[in-house]
Amino acid sequence: MFRTTFGDGDGDGERGERGRAAERGSAAAPGSRVGATATRRTVTKSAVVAATLLLAGVGGTGRARAADGLTMRLPAPTGPHRIGATTLYLVDCSRHDPWERIPVREVMATVCYPARTVSGHPRTPQMTESAAELFKEIDTVFFHPGLPATGVNWAATMTHAHQDAPAQPVRRPVLLYSPGGGDPRTLGTHVAEELASHGYVVVTIDHPGDTSEVDFPRERQGRDKVRMTVFRGDPRTDPEIFRTAIGTRVADTRFVLDQLEALAAGHNPDAAGRPLPADLGRALDLRRVGGYGHSAGGTAMAETMYEDHRIRAAVNMEGYLDHPPKAPGQEGELFPVARYGVDRPLLLLGTEGFTGRQALERSWSALLAHPRGHTRRRQLADAAHWVFTDYAAMAPQLQAAGLMTADSRAELVGAIDPACSVPAVRHHIRTFFDRHLPRH
Incomplete structure (x- = not known):
C-alpha cells in the first residue's frame, strides 16, 4: 500500500540514479552546440554490444511472447471522457538550439484532450516505430541498464487515445508536462491520459x-529526422550542462504556452502546417493553466511557475530546486523558486x-520554509524515482516476463x-489540480 506524509525526506534525481552510466561519456558542452549529429552510428554500435552484455544473464520469460518481442500494456484511464491526441511541431525562430x-x-508536443467522438480515428501507439528503434538503443x-535491450517490441504499445479525433468544444483547464532528464514525453502517457479522461x-x-x-x-540540416540526446550520464555532474538544460526547458515550456495561445485564438501553430483536430483551439481555457514535471521536468516546471504567472499551479515530482555545486564540499545555488518561494499552489511529490x-x-x-504556505509535500512509500512514469506499469510486466530482475525493477x-x-x-496529481484548477 502507499501512504502520504508531510515533511518526510523525498528525492529527485535529475538522473541521479544514472551515475553508473557516467563513465560512458558526457554531454557536449552547451556552448559548442556539438551533440549527437555525428555520433548516432557510433552509439548504435556501442548499444548493440552493451545490449548483448546486459542480456547475458537473463533467463526464461515465464510467459508467451510474440516473435518480435513482448508487447506491454498501459493502464486504462478511469474518467468518463474518450480521449483524442495529436502532435504539434513547434519552431521558435527567436532562439538557437543550445x-x-x-x-x-x-x-515536439502531444496534446491529449476529451474527444467529441472517436469513430473512425484509430488508437495511437505510445511511440512511433522510428522513435522506438532509437529508444531501445539509448x-x-x-540511462536504464536494468531494462532489456532486446525481447521487447517498444513500438507495439498502444495508448488509449485516438489520433486526431475532434475535440469537445468546451473550454477546459490546460496542463503542461515536462518529463525527466533524458526521458521522452511518451513515458508520461498513462498520467496524461488519466487527466484527459477526467x-x-x-x-x-x-x-x-x-x-x-x-x-x-x-529532417533539418544539423540533425537526423529522429534526434537523439547528447546526454551520456547524469547532467548534474556538470553545473553548466545542468544550468543549460533547465534554462532551455523553462524557455521551451513558456514557448509552448505562447503557441497554445495562438491556437486558442484560431491560428495553427504547427510549423509543418498539418491540419489539427476540429475544435481543438476551442477546448483550451488558458485562464486555468497548470504544470507538472518529473525530475528535471519537475525542476523546470516549478521554476517556470515562478517566472511565468500564466501557470496557476504546479507539481514537482522529485526535481532538485538547486544547481549542482561548482566544487566538492560547496552548496549549489538555489533556484529563485526555492530562494523566494511562490504565491501559487505547488506540490512536492516524492518517493521514499x-x-x-x-x-x-x-x-x-x-x-x-517560506511562511506563505502555498507549498505542500507528499511521499509514496515502497516506491522509487521512476514510479511517476509509465515504468510504474511496465517494469512489473518486464519482471514477470523474465526480462528484468527484481533488483532492477526495485531500483527503477x-x-x-x-x-x-x-x-x-494519478490520485495525487489529479486531486491537486481538481482543487486548484477546478474543471467546472
Missing part, C-alpha cells in the same frame, strides 16, 4: 537534445526509495505493486 548547430529551437543502455487538456513536451529521442515530421533524497532535502526544505520504480502505485500517482 546543444547542436541548429539556428532555431524546435519542440534509454536501455545509457476533463483536462494535457500537453506533454519533448526537449530535443535532452530527451532520449525525438521523432520530427521531417529514491537514492538522491538527502541531496534533494536542502532545496525542498528551503522552499517549504520500487517494490510497490502497480495496482497501488498507478492509482496513487
